[in-house]
Amino acid sequence: MTMLSVAGLAVSRGGLPVLENLDFTLEAGHALVLRGPNGIGKTTLLRTLAGLQPALAGTVSMPPESMAYAAHSDGLKSTLTVRENLTFWSSVYATHDIEPALDRMNLRSLEHRAALSLSAGQKRRLGLARLLVTGRPVWVLDEPTVSLDTASVALFAEAVRGHLASGGAALIATHIDLGLDEARVLDLGPFKARPPEEGGMMGAFDEAFL
Amino acid sequence: MIALLLRDLRLAVRAGGGFGLGLAFFLIVVTLVPFGVGPQGEILARIAPGILWLGALLACLLSLDRIFALDYEDGSLDLLVTAPIPLEGVVSIKALAHWITTGLPLVVAAPVFGILLHLAPEAQLWMIVALLLGTPALSVLGTFGAALTVGLKRGGLLLSLLVLPFYVPTLIFGAELVRRGAEGMNTQVPLLMLAGITAATIALVPFASAAAIRVNLR
Amino acid sequence: MSIWEYANPVKFMKTSDKVLPWTIGLAAVTLITGLIWGYFFVPSAENFGGSVKVIYVHVPAAMMAINIWVMMLVTSLIWLIRRHHVSALAAKAAAPIGAVMTLIALITGAVWGQPMWGTWWEWDPRLTSFLILFLFYLGYIALWASVENPDTAADLTGVLCLVGAVFALLSRYAANFWNQGLHQGATLSMDQEQHIADVYWFPLLMCMAGFVLFFVALVLIRTRTEVRARRLGALQQRERMA
Numbered sequence: 001m002t003m004l005s006v007a008g009l010a011v012s013r014g015g016l017p018v019l020e021n022l023d024f025t026l027e028a029g030h031a032l033v034l035r036g037p038n039g040i041g042k043t044t045l046l047r048t049l050a051g052l053q054p055a056l057a058g059t060v061s062m063p064p065e066s067m068a069y070a071a072h073s074d075g076l077k078s079t080l081t082v083r084e085n086l087t088f089w090s091s092v093y094a095t096h097d098i099e100p101a102l103d104r105m106n107l108r109s110l111e112h113r114a115a116l117s118l119s120a121g122q123k124r125r126l127g128l129a130r131l132l133v134t135g136r137p138v139w140v141l142d143e144p145t146v147s148l149d150t151a152s153v154a155l156f157a158e159a160v161r162g163h164l165a166s167g168g169a170a171l172i173a174t175h176i177d178l179g180l181d182e183a184r185v186l187d188l189g190p191f192k193a194r195p196p197e198e199g200g201m202m203g204a205f206d207e208a209f210l
Numbered sequence: 211m212i213a214l215l216l217r218d219l220r221l222a223v224r225a226g227g228g229f230g231l232g233l234a235f236f237l238i239v240v241t242l243v244p245f246g247v248g249p250q251g252e253i254l255a256r257i258a259p260g261i262l263w264l265g266a267l268l269a270c271l272l273s274l275d276r277i278f279a280l281d282y283e284d285g286s287l288d289l290l291v292t293a294p295i296p297l298e299g300v301v302s303i304k305a306l307a308h309w310i311t312t313g314l315p316l317v318v319a320a321p322v323f324g325i326l327l328h329l330a331p332e333a334q335l336w337m338i339v340a341l342l343l344g345t346p347a348l349s350v351l352g353t354f355g356a357a358l359t360v361g362l363k364r365g366g367l368l369l370s371l372l373v374l375p376f377y378v379p380t381l382i383f384g385a386e387l388v389r390r391g392a393e394g395m396n397t398q399v400p401l402l403m404l405a406g407i408t409a410a411t412i413a414l415v416p417f418a419s420a421a422a423i424r425v426n427l428r
Numbered sequence: 429m430s431i432w433e434y435a436n437p438v439k440f441m442k443t444s445d446k447v448l449p450w451t452i453g454l455a456a457v458t459l460i461t462g463l464i465w466g467y468f469f470v471p472s473a474e475n476f477g478g479s480v481k482v483i484y485v486h487v488p489a490a491m492m493a494i495n496i497w498v499m500m501l502v503t504s505l506i507w508l509i510r511r512h513h514v515s516a517l518a519a520k521a522a523a524p525i526g527a528v529m530t531l532i533a534l535i536t537g538a539v540w541g542q543p544m545w546g547t548w549w550e551w552d553p554r555l556t557s558f559l560i561l562f563l564f565y566l567g568y569i570a571l572w573a574s575v576e577n578p579d580t581a582a583d584l585t586g587v588l589c590l591v592g593a594v595f596a597l598l599s600r601y602a603a604n605f606w607n608q609g610l611h612q613g614a615t616l617s618m619d620q621e622q623h624i625a626d627v628y629w630f631p632l633l634m635c636m637a638g639f640v641l642f643f644v645a646l647v648l649i650r651t652r653t654e655v656r657a658r659r660l661g662a663l664q665q666r667e668r669m670a
Contacts, residue, residue, distance in 0.1 A: 358588060
């Protein structure tokens with residue numbers, strides 16, 4: 001089953017086109033890893049897919065209410081405990097069961113600690129546990145393994161694998177090897193917006209003024 | 211949505227005196243006024259409604275920039291926008307949480323401050339009614355200002371400049387309601403206008419605030 | 429051929445380039461004629477004295493102060509609905525002019541009011557609502573200045589202009605009500621204009637037309653500057669990319 005399909009997508013950052021002619025699909029049970037140098041537009045692409053900004057061109061189609069987005073920052077409230085943070089997001093997504101997420105991200109022992117007192121890696125794990133409680137099938141993850149140690153990366157890969165096995169899908173922008181060998185890799189380099197002389201969208205920036 | 215309200219209230223309490231700060235500021239304003247205008251009871255009684263309203267306005271203004279800024283910095287605003295609750299709802303809940311932490315305590319404490327300023331006894335009830343009807347509009351309009359300035363580095367001063375003109379009608383009708391109540395005049399017009407402005411603000415302004423947030427996150 | 433063609437920046441620049449000198453000339457002629465007529469060829473009214481002549485600046489400025497916000501409202505709506513850049517830039521260009529017009533109206537009002545009412549400032553509903561309008565202009569300009577991305581700024585100020593228009597109007601009526609409550613209708617209103625004789629009315633009309641043309645010329649110049657600034661930005665961006 002196709003969970004996400006993207007056709008002819010072009011995205012822009014600050015009005016400036018960065019990526020164009022993107023075509024890919026994501027099937028249930030599969031993961032797609034996005035790669036490319038800094039500034040190529042990975043974050044911009046993910047934000048566009050999450051609906052935070054409009055696409056410059058092209059279409060994104062997916063079943064309604066199927067996506068969970070996780071950004072660079074975890075969106076944790078530092079004065080709330082691990083449990084309170086998760087409970088909040090589970091009630092927002094109307095799932096109401098955070099116990100499996102606590103167990104799978106190995107947060108059980110930290111349950112009553114304030115997020116303030118967590119280490120960077122522990123915070124990241126809590127941020128990923130948030131994804132589990134959303135109950136959404138398509139995960140869109142921006143650099144999910146920043147500040148995770150090898151053991152936690154393995155834990156993360158395990159969580160993604162479990163998610164895929166249960167019929168989910170994941171779109172991951174990352175620099176490092178996640179140990180997800182089954183994941184398809186998409187290099188964004190060839191999709192960089194080209195200047196107008198080459199027929200690219202680069203000229204779409206304020207072209208009306210020229 | 212209720213989860214969001216509870217979260218915001220809990221955050222306000224944990225962050226140290228979310229309820230107390232506005233009240234303390236209100237108390238300081240009320241304490242300073244007699245030093246400025248002299249201790250004569252009749253002067254204080256005359257200006258009491260205005261002072262109390264101005265105090266409410268400023269106390270409300272103080273905490274506005276925190277409504278979205280904290281959520282913006284730690285990334286939870288992005289996540290809230292992509293969450294399955296309408297952004298207009300998020301904005302309204304934020305305004306409600308702001309009102310509960312700043313507006314409501316002022317309403318409750320107003321009689322005490324009224325006594326300090328020699329507010330006429332017959333005006334006390336009107337003061338409470340006016341604040342109860344007016345302060346929700348202050349919070350909702352403040353949320354709009356906060357939404358406009360959410361991405362800005364130095365948004366605080368700009369926020370005040372943007373929001374205060376929007377408070378003029380509420381201030382005028384609110385203070386007028388108390389003044390007329392104190393003098394035993396007909397209070398129907400300011401009462402209805404105050405309630406009407408608040409009702410229309412609550413109904414319509416969240417759409418503008420949500421639009422501003424979407425633009426700012428783009 | 430649709431009117432929206434003029435919303436294209438290139439087309440706008442071409443057309444405004446041709447229109448602008450005529451507008452400036454016409455504005456200058458109308459304004460100078462109106463003012464000279466009003467100040468030197470109209471008899472002083474007995475019961476007002478010479479100070480009444482400030483009316484030829486005061487009334488047109490006050491009229492423009494309100495109408496410029498309305499113009500900004502319309503252009504903001506066009507931007508928000510149809511995404512024509514020139515429209516948003518025209519709103520941006522008009523705001524400082526509107527603020528200055530409001531200030532002129534307030535200052536000339538004070539100059540006129542001093543000999544008439546014996547005070548520089550009275551919390552008359554009209555004066556008060558102009559002061560509030562001035563604050564709205566300041567907020568609008570400040571918001572434009574603080575947001576870096578031009579499209580974001582245009583969107584945000586557009587929304588502000590919309591909500592601001594409603595509240596500026598509301599403030600006007602609130603101020604009306606508020607002052608009545610204090611002064612029992614003893615407002616020093618300027619309704620005399622409605623009854624003034626033709627001999628004062630025609631030069632006033634001339635001045636009003638002059639102010640409108642003057643405003644159009646200024647907005648065209650400022651919008652052209654804004655368009656050029658955007659064009660410069662686009663060119664620099666392209667250079668950096670190449």
